[in-house]
Every structure is written in structure tokens, then in C-alpha cells.
Amino acid sequence: MELEDRRLEEILLLIPSMLIPKLKRLGVKTVADVLAIDPYEFARRWGIGGISVNLLIGIQEELKNSPRKFSEHIERETAKTLENVDRKQSRRGCTASPILIPESIDPDLPFFRNFVIFEEEYSRFSEEWGEQLARNHAIIRRRFGIHCQKMNLKQMGTYYGITRERVRQIKDRYLLRIRDMLTGKSLHRPLRQCPKEIVWQYLEFRQEVLQKKIILRSTLLAADLQTYRIPIPHLNLLMASIGYESKTYRGLEIYYDTTKFNHTTVADSISAVYTVLRDEVHPQEDISILEKVKKGYTHLSLRNEDILNILEELPDFEFVTAGDRKGYQLRFDKLPQVGLMGVRILRDVGKPMHHKDIVREINKRIAQSGDEYCVTASYVTFQLSVSKVAKAVAKSGKWVLIEWGKNTESLKNLMIQVLRSVGKEMSTEELHEGVRVYREDVRYCNVVTSLRSSSEVFVRLKSGKVQLAEWPIDKKDILPKPCRFVPEDDTEIMKLIIRIMRRHGRKYASRRWLREKLDAQGYHFSDSKFYSRITKYPIFEPVGGSRTDIRLVEDAESLISMQSPKEKTTYSYRICMKIDEILAENGGIARLNDVVKQLREEMNCTAGTVYKSISQSGFKKLEVDGKMMISTRNYKD
Numbered sequence: 001m002e003l004e005d006r007r008l009e010e011i012l013l014l015i016p017s018m019l020i021p022k023l024k025r026l027g028v029k030t031v032a033d034v035l036a037i038d039p040y041e042f043a044r045r046w047g048i049g050g051i052s053v054n055l056l057i058g059i060q061e062e063l064k065n066s067p068r069k070f071s072e073h074i075e076r077e078t079a080k081t082l083e084n085v086d087r088k089q090s091r092r093g094c095t096a097s098p099i100l101i102p103e104s105i106d107p108d109l110p111f112f113r114n115f116v117i118f119e120e121e122y123s124r125f126s127e128e129w130g131e132q133l134a135r136n137h138a139i140i141r142r143r144f145g146i147h148c149q150k151m152n153l154k155q156m157g158t159y160y161g162i163t164r165e166r167v168r169q170i171k172d173r174y175l176l177r178i179r180d181m182l183t184g185k186s187l188h189r190p191l192r193q194c195p196k197e198i199v200w201q202y203l204e205f206r207q208e209v210l211q212k213k214i215i216l217r218s219t220l221l222a223a224d225l226q227t228y229r230i231p232i233p234h235l236n237l238l239m240a241s242i243g244y245e246s247k248t249y250r251g252l253e254i255y256y257d258t259t260k261f262n263h264t265t266v267a268d269s270i271s272a273v274y275t276v277l278r279d280e281v282h283p284q285e286d287i288s289i290l291e292k293v294k295k296g297y298t299h300l301s302l303r304n305e306d307i308l309n310i311l312e313e314l315p316d317f318e319f320v321t322a323g324d325r326k327g328y329q330l331r332f333d334k335l336p337q338v339g340l341m342g343v344r345i346l347r348d349v350g351k352p353m354h355h356k357d358i359v360r361e362i363n364k365r366i367a368q369s370g371d372e373y374c375v376t377a378s379y380v381t382f383q384l385s386v387s388k389v390a391k392a393v394a395k396s397g398k399w400v401l402i403e404w405g406k407n408t409e410s411l412k413n414l415m416i417q418v419l420r421s422v423g424k425e426m427s428t429e430e431l432h433e434g435v436r437v438y439r440e441d442v443r444y445c446n447v448v449t450s451l452r453s454s455s456e457v458f459v460r461l462k463s464g465k466v467q468l469a470e471w472p473i474d475k476k477d478i479l480p481k482p483c484r485f486v487p488e489d490d491t492e493i494m495k496l497i498i499r500i501m502r503r504h505g506r507k508y509a510s511r512r513w514l515r516e517k518l519d520a521q522g523y524h525f526s527d528s529k530f531y532s533r534i535t536k537y538p539i540f541e542p543v544g545g546s547r548t549d550i551r552l553v554e555d556a557e558s559l560i561s562m563q564s565p566k567e568k569t570t571y572s573y574r575i576c577m578k579i580d581e582i583l584a585e586n587g588g589i590a591r592l593n594d595v596v597k598q599l600r601e602e603m604n605c606t607a608g609t610v611y612k613s614i615s616q617s618g619f620k621k622l623e624v625d626g627k628m629m630i631s632t633r634n635y636k637d
Helices: 008-014 020-026 031-035 039-046 050-065 067-092 111-129 131-144 153-160 164-182 196-210 217-223 232-242 265-278 286-296 304-313 338-349 355-368 377-385 408-422 428-436 444-453 491-503 511-520 527-534 556-562 571-585 592-603 607-616
Strands: 214-216 244-249 252-257 317-322 325-330 390-392 398-401 458-460 465-468 508-510 540-543 549-552 589-591 620-624 627-631
Touching: 031 050, 039 050, 050 067, 111 131, 111 164, 111 196, 111 232, 131 153, 131 164, 131 232, 153 164, 164 196, 164 232, 196 232, 214 217, 214 265, 214 304, 217 232, 217 252, 232 244, 244 265, 265 286, 265 304, 265 325, 286 304, 286 325, 304 317, 338 355, 338 377, 338 390, 338 398, 355 377, 355 398, 377 390, 408 428, 408 444, 408 465, 428 444, 491 511, 508 511, 511 549, 571 589, 571 592, 571 607, 571 627, 589 592, 592 607, 592 627
Parallel strands: none
Antiparallel strands: 214 252, 244 252, 317 325, 390 398, 458 465, 508 549, 540 549, 589 627, 620 627
16 A cells, blocks of 8 residues: 555654644545645644644655655554554453454445444344343433433433433443444454444544534535435434534534533534624624634633634535625524614625615515515614614615715725826816716715815816816916905895806806805805805895795895895894904904903903804904904904
8 A cells, every 4th residue: 555545543653743633623634635735824724833834844755755664664553553452362362253243234335324233233232241231222322312212311310210420421431332342442342343344434434523623413414315314313322422412503403522612612602603793794704703702702712723613614604705805704694683684785785775775685685595574674774773884875765884984085085086087177066976986975065075174185276176286287277265254244245146147147046056156256155154144135035946046136236235134133243343343443453352351341241252253253363472463354464
């Protein structure tokens, strides 16, 4: 037999003990598998240090360069084993040939079928070998429910008149005896042995099982489902002989390694991974999941391979690629809330969706998974609103993920990208339409706000268009920065609005259009303040269903000189009028503290109210000889 075809167990003594558990974890069975390992990929996946990597590289080089060393070792160990067997049999005086259980075996049959034959034959021999052995085997059968009703330790203790601890001891000892026979270690009882065919099948099956600390029953049954289906009690007995117990969790029948988990910690471990992935929008890598589990569940001693075992074995989790992210996530039909289903759909689509479209897609995916329930639009919108990761877009009925956001920085980069793709200046409306190609949730006011807050990047022109500050431009074409000065009398603004509308031949105009034209002249108003000021004069009439447009009445020029605002009696306005009187008495300039003190005495107002009125009304502040002064806007030094 070639060296590469040899089993790993035959050369274990020549492999460093540090590498043995890592190789078994990887599923190495033969020498050829050892040579096929990529050390650096193995180190990255399982988190192995540099010492282990160097040892593995050294073993691979020895197997390639000195194969005779390993072959001679295998021959010596084989001869030594045969000598030990002969010595033990001669010491006990065993001259009779051993009894094989079962007597004949078909190596072509699946292992599960051969194991059932072995258990039936062993039960028959137990009844013939003595009453005590027959009782012990009956306890095993009742514990696992083989051809009888399943009983727990307390029930069997009452049935046989012994304690439950004694029942447990009998069960453990009997499982150890079965394990010794199936692994070929029953040489101290030469009259009872298993055929070598079953031993090799059992060892191969055991090695595959031990690679995982948690394994599904359906996974074990999948290989032999077409040829033979082993009874569940026999499968439980087989797994118990390897050291695995069964448990039902979330409707899944699982087996867990009793050396790593117990009945409680196995459920806590799966629940921890489930909880971590439940609230995540994007797929998570196994390392990230392990860090979060260790942080939130300190009593669980889980390693990276345990997390991978849970993620790869249980069908509740799936490995996906979402955009530039790869990792594990909960299956769609396993999400506990409808809101999380809606978030998952938004993430997959990657753009805003109407809540009706979300409901339609949720019901479609639920039907594909085989469930028969449906969700309503009201329930979906409620769950999305409390999910803390999605939000509605104004009153459009569409929903977006909060992480997409409307932050100015990302919108600014998108506006820069649109301008560079066009290569020339654009109006605000054109820029808005260009941005909406990439993000439909961006509104016109978002673009305007971003332009005003990013004046170092964008330049607004007198023509009403926008360009990048990095492009060449004549300073005469740049629109001056908006001035928040508001004249004492609105007559100047009203006349300017009339001239703008006459110049463009308009009798109707929207508030947005008028504000843009006033911005070009150096006057800046918010939408609400602009509407409140222009409606004080009877020369304008609001029109339209939403009253967002205004109409210029006939003979507006004559009316503006005759009419005064309807009311100018606000508290802030009276303070500003008093400040004008004080400044007129002092030649257009006065000390700020003196003005505040005089207004507090005469109008019984607070200093904060005075400062707010001064800042909102366009008064000019300047420092003279270390003193803060206040003056009118037209004051000259």
C-alpha cells in the first residue's frame, strides 16, 4: 500500500501532539489529506499561530522527502500490535476461536444496516450469557426505546428496584463495552468480537461525527436515506456510544458532544448566535459573531470552530453575499418579526420602496417558504416604525433604511459627482434631478440646504446656476453671499418684487421662484418669513389650491405708496423701532451695553430679547477702542 493511502492513525506517533486535534478538526483521514492542506489558509480560517503552521509545513516536507521513515514506522507498530494480541491471548489461555457478533456481515451494506444487525445479535447473545447481562442490555433498550416504550432513569430505577444512579452506571458501562467492541479494543474478551468490516465502518463514521460538536439528525440520515433508514432509537444508541446526546431545539433534532456541551449550554449557544444575527441588517462574518457572543454571553466557552459548526449545520442560518459584504444571516422565513422582514427586503432592493410593495414582497417570500399566513400593510408599517433601522420618507408612503441617511456629506459628494459628470454649471432644479437618478429620496430642499452649508465647494452664480469652486470663474459672475438684512420699511422689497415680475412679464409667481430672484439681489428669507412679509401688503393675493403662488393685483405701484402693512405691532418690531430712535439720537452709532440697558428700563424686556432682535434685524456690530458698538447698516466710519 502506498504511503499516501495510509490512514492518519497509523502515523500519529510521528506527528507533534499540538497538530493532532487541529488535523482532526479539519477532517483529515489519510496521509494524502495532510499533503493537500494549505497551511496559511488553515491558519486564517481556524486562527492557528505561527508555531503550528511551521510544524505542519515541516511534516509535509518530511512526508514528501522521507517517505521511507514513515513506512518503516508503520511496519514496526503493526508487528508490535500483533505480538501484544498473541501475548494477551496466551496469558489467558484462550484457545477457542472468538465468537463474532454478528457471525456474518455484508461489507456492501450501509453501516446503519450493519449496526442494527449487530445490536440485534448482541441482544440475543446477552440473553444466553446470563441473567445479569440480559438485564443490563434490557436497561439499555428501555433507555433508548428500542422495541419498547422509552423510560427515563427514575422510571427504570423504580421498575428494576434499584437507584437511578445505579441505572446510570449500568448504562455508561454498557455503552463503553459496545464502544470497545465496535472500535476493535475488545481483545481482553476474545470470545466476543466484531467483524473487522463493522469496525472499519464504525471508525470511519465516528471520525466524521467527531469533526462537529453539534450535528443534525437529518444530516446523518441524508447519506443512507435512499438505501436504508435506520430506526431513531438505534441511531440514538449509536450516537451515545460515540459520546453524543440528543436534544430537540426550535423543532430541530440535534446531537451534541457531551464533552463540550450539556443539555443547557447547547441551547444557550445556539440561542446566542440566533440573537446576534436577529438584529443585524447586513451579513456578519464568523469572527464578528464570535466577538459579539463572547461579549454578551461570557459564561459560554465558545471558539471560532464552534460558531462555524452552528452556522454551517443548522438550516436557520445561511451564507450570502449582499453587495460588498459576505457572511451569515438568518433565513428570511426564520426572522421573528415582520419589521425585520421588511428591513431585509429594503436591504436586498437597495432603494426606497412603498409600504404596499414591501407587503407584497413579504407575502410572496412567505408563500415560497411554504407558510400559509399573510401580513397586512398596517402591521408592516407599525413594525417598521419600531425597528429603529428604517424610517418613512415624508408622506410619500415609501420607506428607507436609516443607514442610507440624508446626511449632508454624502449628498454633497453625490452633487459633486453629478456636476463633474456634466462638466458645466447647472441650475438647482437640474442638479436635483441629476441627484435623484442615484437617490430617489432626496428632496429639493435637501439640495438647497447642502448648497448653502457647503459654500467652500459650490459657487452660486448670478444667473441662478451652480458650479464647483475648483472650476475657473470670473468674480463678477459670482452671486454675493446672502444678506440677512431686513429694511425698516418693506417698500423697497415690494418695489423690487414688482420690478422682477414686470421684467419677466409675469402676473403669477411661486414663492420659490421669487426667493431665488431675491437671493440674486442679496436678500435671503426662509419660506415662512417670506410668505408672512409679502402678504402684509394688499398688492399680492395668494392663489392656488395650496396657496403657494401669489398674484400681482392691478395698479400695484400706486397701491404700494398709499398702503402700509396691515399690522406691525410685534414685540420684536417695537424693540427695533426703539433701537432706531436711540441710534438716530447718537448719530447712527451707540455703545451696545448702553442700548441694552436703556431698552430694559424703558420697555421692561430681557437682555436676551434685545440681543435676539438686534441679530435678526440687520444691525451692524463693530468694536471701537475695545468697546462693542452697534450701528445702522448704512453707517460709515
